[in-house]
Amino acid sequence: MTTAPRRALVRAPSPRLAQGLLTHLDRVPVDAELAVRQWSDYTRALTEAGWDTVEVPAAPECPDGVFVEDTVVMIGGTAVITSPGADERKPETMGTSVTVRALGYPTATLDAGTLDGGDVLKIGRTVYVGRTLRTSAEGIASLRRICEPLGHRVVAVPTTKVLHLKSAVTALPDGTVIGYEPLVDDPGFWPHFRPMPEEGGSHVVDLGEGRLLMAASAPRSAELIADLGFTPIPVDISEFEKLEGCVTCLSVRVRHAPDG
């Protein structure tokens, strides 16, 4: 029996990070040195939790390249390379594609529309996709054409209050969807929804064995999550939050052996 890999793709911050795109937030100064330290701490937290980090080649010319989640969606053992909705971010996918191929994963690409990985929330075999300024209806339909033969169903989720679906909601390991209600378009859409008291508390990265990577900016949410029986692992990502990034955006977990 082969054990499933536990790898996490990451990409080092660009020296141009402070020029990253903003949609819902006003620009405030970003401390580039602090961002690099925070990124190192983030990758160390992954490693300490048993995940091998794989660095996608740096893209110094891409301010938002560190948000590697937006460039690829893993559907089982297939890597779906995205079509980012912002033109400035389209060059980011090349390095990710090279990296997943080198790891042995077959890749698929969208045949129409745009889609950012931050809009894709997988819960079991259901793939929820935010319909946002970045992800078009055509992009969602295109992802559906890839996912259905792989045994995954795609459900579109209108998302207007934040950049990406996963800026609004993520899921606990038991499938409960968590989010900060003022920023969730329709909390009633989710069969099991639990509100969090802070915006940063909407985002968790499931590291396995009940451990959840969370932003340090959400201590009350972390307490609530600990009360639910999980183990929050806080990381300070303040410099990335200034650019509308959250704890999910900075990595892509690869949990299956390559398909085929």
Ligand code: CIR
């Ligand atoms: C952007 O606007 O694309 C970046 N400044 C932030 C991307 C954050 N990514 C994510 O939520 N998945």
